[in-house]
Amino acid sequence: MSHRFSQPSSSWPMALLLAGLTLVLVAERVLVDETAHVVVGWTGGLAILAAVIWRAVAWRRAHGRTRLAECMLWSGHLGVLGSLLLFDLQAPGGIAVLGLAAGDPEATVLTVLWLVVLAMSLTATLAMERAWLRMPIGPAVEPRRLRSAAFGAMSLTCAVIFVFGINYAATRKDIKRDVTFFKTARPSGTTLSLVTQLEEPITVLLFFAPVSDVLPQIRPYFDALAAATPHLHVAVRDHALEPVLARRFQVRDNGFVVLVRGVIPAADATATAPHGQFEVGEEVDTARRAVRKLDATFQERFSKLTQPPRRVRFTAGHRERSKQGEKTDRAGDRLEVVHRLLTRFNIGSDGLGLGDGLAKAVPAGTTAVIVAGPRSRFLAEEVESLTRYVEGGGRLLLLLDPVQDASDDGLDVLLQRFGVRRLAGTVLSQGHHMRSAFNKADRSLVYSNTFTSHPSVSSASRNSLQVAALLTRGAAFERTAKVPPGVLVSFPMRSSPDFWRDLDADLDLGPREALAALNLMVAVRVTNLAPPTGVPSQAGTAPLAKQAAANGEATAPEGRIVIIGDGDFATDALIKSDGNALVFVDSLRWLIGEQKVTGDLSSEEDVPIEHRKDTDRLWFYATTFAVPLPLLLLGLWIGRRRRSGGR
Amino acid sequence: MTDLRATALIARRELGAWLRSPGGWLIAAVMLLVDGLLFNAYAVGSGAKLSTQVLQDFFYFTAGTTMIASVLLSMRLIAEERQAGTLPLLMSAPVSEGAVVGGKFISALIVLSALTLATLYMPALIFLNGKVSLGHIAGGYLGLLLLGATTLAIGTLGSVLGRTQLVAGVLSSAMITTLLLCWILARVSDSPLKEILRAMALFDAHFKPFQRGLLRLSDVVFFLSVAWLALIAATRALRRERWGG
Numbered sequence: 028m029s030h031r032f033s034q035p036s037s038s039w040p041m042a043l044l045l046a047g048l049t050l051v052l053v054a055e056r057v058l059v060d061e062t063a064h065v066v067v068g069w070t071g072g073l074a075i076l077a078a079v080i081w082r083a084v085a086w087r088r089a090h091g092r093t094r095l096a097e098c099m100l101w102s103g104h105l106g107v108l109g110s111l112l113l114f115d116l117q118a119p120g121g122i123a124v125l126g127l128a129a130g131d132p133e134a135t136v137l138t139v140l141w142l143v144v145l146a147m148s149l150t151a152t153l154a155m156e157r158a159w160l161r162m163p164i165g166p167a168v169e170p171r172r173l174r175s176a177a178f179g180a181m182s183l184t185c186a187v188i189f190v191f192g193i194n195y196a197a198t199r200k201d202i203k204r205d206v207t208f209f210k211t212a213r214p215s216g217t218t219l220s221l222v223t224q225l226e227e228p229i230t231v232l233l234f235f236a237p238v239s240d241v242l243p244q245i246r247p248y249f250d251a252l253a254a255a256t257p258h259l260h261v262a263v264r265d266h267a268l269e270p271v272l273a274r275r276f277q278v279r280d281n282g283f284v285v286l287v288r289g290v291i292p293a294a295d296a297t298a299t300a301p302h303g304q305f306e307v308g309e310e311v312d313t314a315r316r317a318v319r320k321l322d323a324t325f326q327e328r329f330s331k332l333t334q335p336p337r338r339v340r341f342t343a344g345h346r347e348r349s350k351q352g353e354k355t356d357r358a359g360d361r362l363e364v365v366h367r368l369l370t371r372f373n374i375g376s377d378g379l380g381l382g383d384g385l386a387k388a389v390p391a392g393t394t395a396v397i398v399a400g401p402r403s404r405f406l407a408e409e410v411e412s413l414t415r416y417v418e419g420g421g422r423l424l425l426l427l428d429p430v431q432d433a434s435d436d437g438l439d440v441l442l443q444r445f446g447v448r449r450l451a452g453t454v455l456s457q458g459h460h461m462r463s464a465f466n467k468a469d470r471s472l473v474y475s476n477t478f479t480s481h482p483s484v485s486s487a488s489r490n491s492l493q494v495a496a497l498l499t500r501g502a503a504f505e506r507t508a509k510v511p512p513g514v515l516v517s518f519p520m521r522s523s524p525d526f527w528r529d530l531d532a533d534l535d536l537g538p539r540e541a542l543a544a545l546n547l548m549v550a551v552r553v554t555n556l557a558p559p560t561g562v563p564s565q566a567g568t569a570p571l572a573k574q575a576a577a578n579g580e581a582t583a584p585e586g587r588i589v590i591i592g593d594g595d596f597a598t599d600a601l602i603k604s605d606g607n608a609l610v611f612v613d614s615l616r617w618l619i620g621e622q623k624v625t626g627d628l629s630s631e632e633d634v635p636i637e638h639r640k641d642t643d644r645l646w647f648y649a650t651t652f653a654v655p656l657p658l659l660l661l662g663l664w665i666g667r668r669r670r671s672g673g674r
Numbered sequence: 675m676t677d678l679r680a681t682a683l684i685a686r687r688e689l690g691a692w693l694r695s696p697g698g699w700l701i702a703a704v705m706l707l708v709d710g711l712l713f714n715a716y717a718v719g720s721g722a723k724l725s726t727q728v729l730q731d732f733f734y735f736t737a738g739t740t741m742i743a744s745v746l747l748s749m750r751l752i753a754e755e756r757q758a759g760t761l762p763l764l765m766s767a768p769v770s771e772g773a774v775v776g777g778k779f780i781s782a783l784i785v786l787s788a789l790t791l792a793t794l795y796m797p798a799l800i801f802l803n804g805k806v807s808l809g810h811i812a813g814g815y816l817g818l819l820l821l822g823a824t825t826l827a828i829g830t831l832g833s834v835l836g837r838t839q840l841v842a843g844v845l846s847s848a849m850i851t852t853l854l855l856c857w858i859l860a861r862v863s864d865s866p867l868k869e870i871l872r873a874m875a876l877f878d879a880h881f882k883p884f885q886r887g888l889l890r891l892s893d894v895v896f897f898l899s900v901a902w903l904a905l906i907a908a909t910r911a912l913r914r915e916r917w918g919g
Binding site: 056186187193194198204206207650652653659663 | 792793
């Protein structure tokens, strides 16, 4: 039995094919000149055609198994040529010939198809050519090896195409989730309390594109607010679709939240209602910081929009603690933090001294007066003015030192008038004090977390396990023997029973001094105060009920006073203590009539990592050696055990 | 023997070899030591830094150490067998190439995952001392594990292609570095190559979102698909070596 074999053809057709492909690529991607593009492109195409014909001729001339192998190689070359034809068909000219438009699905299929056919046929041809080169002798030609190589290459190419396809689909689907914050989609109790007190409608316009990634992050927040009150309406608007409405509210782009008084119908672009706005941003990355502070920002803008302008006045001229402080004051003795807090609650602040008319009357439009740790005496006229102010429904916050510290600030007359007496001596404790100087003086740096349920300490009371209020050289108070009718005195913060008043300034518990639970804070309500005996009823001192009746009001305004036994209570040094901050804010809110509004902000704002020498050292050793060292020792032990023949 | 059983058997055998070898423990200890030093010097630093930034910096350099560890772990997988002359013995066993590649890859992935998760005490410290969400930590670790699995798969391919462990390591590093630097190539390319190169940028396009706490389906699919492709390629290369062609 005789076998006829023919020698395999050379690899020149493959080289010609690759050269042709390179020329086509250069013509399409590099050459700009039209003539050069056509000449080089056609040369490449002809080279590929020549390679295909060459292979076809070789196939026709071959015999036996070589013929089958040549046929397979020719098929690969033909595939490459076919892909070029598909490439021409998906070009603008080809699409026009087929009667398709550029965006048609058929045109897109052609674009993908030519790439797939080219990748499959080229890799299969290259793999077969490689296998082909290894069997140059006729009898050694094994078509099965070529087929195996072609299938291997094509399956790998299929895998690559699949990877590209699935990645393209995943990118188009674009599902993403930000896991850096969670609670921003939930309003805080404070904000909910604010919106539930709404008596007129407010519309929240969310200027976002419907496909925005940020909108789903903030929408639940506003939906929760809208669910809490029928007066709050939420609507999403696209800046691009409603440019007139956007211009009306000075919104320059999507990513803004606008708060408007009243109800804004869908296409009402003529609204002139008062409004406020803030920017959140439309991209997830850039909006992050704003979304984290959403609750605080909304609360601030909402307060500005819905609440009347409020102004507190800090008395001046009696060496009080102030924002600027005195020359001898340390940095922590100032009231900068308090002023920042007031700004946050949309409360303006001013000074109130003799020049502002304190000796005559507290100016109209004053929401509350704050006396922050005076160290020199008030004039009798000033005290009288403050007294009249409270009797007329005014609100007063007194931060007072003990009498010997304050060198008699002259305010005891006012306290007595409202049924409160400041007790002599500095408040000390042996058990409830901080460590600072590590001597007896530390006994005056006391703290207390004994709060009642009074609204002026509601947040502190709720968090009394976590926070305590600090007092430095504090004062204590008690009721006077005879509290005037119409005055209600309560003590929201008391000390533990191991406190005493240091009457002889020796910082020790002396024989004249006794341990007792002291009243460190007083809250006074003045509802219907009769004029003091022997004092004629004047315009400023008229009983509240009479005054209200004269003004045609159904109910009398209520005067309120909060007295805290420490002039330094709200200074920057002490208000850093959460207990002091909560007591101060709650007291202020109770004074200005927002006692229902208590609670913390819902904020996911980041906090910096604090560095301390001792903790830094702990961090360093814990993170550097705590885990690697045992692992290394374990490895050494295993190595040693293996060397010693153990298992 | 089914492919699944063979894969499990090879994985168990490899894992045992890792645990018994002091080298594996040494690599783990060194990687954690480097991580700890970088955590202190780079992430925490000496100035005030927001806790999210510290966490992001931690994931940034841990991605680097994870990739280095994956190259170190994978370079020996097949190349060591070849170098020691035990590969023909393995190839003569009644197991498929897929089972060999899969088993070795899984064992290395378990070691790499354990190594990566052993760094959890560092973000835990940030969690305790700062304010980061558990989701951010979990998301970052998911990214690290996906990145590690992908580079490990590429390393497995390098190990199949390389004659020696050193060549395998160099090949793997070259492939991973190319993918890492795709974003630079994308800058100097034109469309549509620009988009393709940008989408292939292993770290810049696909790990940074995890680092920032952003989970995207496209990134997860990218890592999984590239790892799968590399393992398919490794299996094909091993088959070619076994049967010729």
